[in-house]
Amino acid sequence: MIDFFIAPLEYGFMVRALIGSVLVGVMCPLVGAHVVTRNLAFIGDALAHAVLPGMVLGFIVGINPAIAAVPTGVSVAMIIRTVSRRAGLSMDTSIGILFATTFALGLAMLSRATTIRVNMEDLLMGQILAISPTDIYVSLGIAAMVILGMFALHNWLLFASFDPVGSQVFGRRTSFVDYVMMVMLALVIVIGIQAAGIVLVMAMLVTPAATAYLLVRRFVSMMIVAAALGAAASVTGLYISYHFNLPAGPAMTLVSSAIFVLAVPFKRRAPV
């Protein structure tokens, strides 16, 4: 049994993949708790697709794609927020426009970039086994920033999520807090894409947080339980992928979904 866990760690790529899995499993659900309670799942999906042009540009100019994805994700997050506020459109509509535009731009860039060889499947489904030491450092840096931001702004984030109008009256900081929320979302998506890919990062963002939402009462407990479940799902998924020769992203997603299904009968929360 111990061999099941220890044997794969003889390989350097598996150690990096394990560190990457824990980072994804913890960070995505931490921000995911806000995503689930604020109904931001669609925006999370959109941001994951919208970082494609940045990643492709990274490949073209020879920068680590995770680093190149950060400014793209952050800019798109800011643009979505601004367009929905200024243009008087609903958030969903703004997201729909920018999501399709940026993803299409990424695909067009990919088709024209003949000098690079990128496996589209790796971008869409993730390839945590190929995660590099630089990717790990980028993820650790992002994780530190996001945790610091969440700790410092916890009460404001909660206030803006719970009572957006009341918090706006409270001061002009609310719009800043909303922008910070979007930036943090874009940042954890960059971490998540490395493990789960553009399509499946949603699973890490939403499913553990949704499971925790069913099981615990308070928001802070929800964040802690979501992070624990996310880490458990991603590490379990990684080992399953190694031992049963499955792609890691889908394995993590399926474990996370299985935990959700198992949790449903034990839910403590009445519908709101």
Next chain:
Amino acid sequence: MSADTYPHSASMSLQDVTVEFGGYMALNNVSFDVEAGTLMGVVGPNGAGKSTLFNAIVGLLPVRRGKVTLHRADRGSGALAYVPQRDSVNWRVPVTAMDVVTMGRCCRLGWFRRPGKRDRELVNACLGRVGLWDHRSALMTELSGGQRQRVFVARALAQEASVLLLDEAFSGVDAGAQEGLVEVLQTLRDEGRIIMLATHDLTNLAGRFDKVLCLNRHVCACGPPDQVVTSEVMEQLYGAHGLRLTMNEER
């Protein structure tokens, strides 16, 4: 009332305030004054501009013409507190009564400061003042409509607000709980605060409020309830049905 002796005394004056959205005049030349230590009811039919008025006062909506003057209640300083309509709150966020009242300390703290011992003591005291100390650990979704309103009032106390605006505060609140809420608001009024409460409920206006503002996109009347709730004003607010409301009240 010698409200100047209290730390929370503020005053408010609106002069010819006009608010428009896309050519639709939501408020037209609205003028009235509210002095410190006033509990004011704002009544009027749906679409009368009650929420628009509150949004203009707190600065969420631009005023096209006219002026809102707040004395000793700067916007963004926490001196203005807004108790939202039930529909504008995201009840999916799992927060307890204590969490909500703690939010009231946000603007009094710096960006990276967490609530300390003094803040926690103040939060506890505010929950005690609105009679919800025993419910401090209850989730907001587990509380009744009246209790939720009182939690929001406690949040306003925690933020040390001088002006409280409560939008549709009696919506979904039973008669007994309404009276409980009014009692709490009257004690806060006695400390020099301005409290404005928008409501559709015309029951016992004289017993509840010092002043009533009758609004139907313009000010139909503003003053002590026994002077402004007349059949003419009710007709301006609610048409022919308004007359029947006045007759029932008189009976």
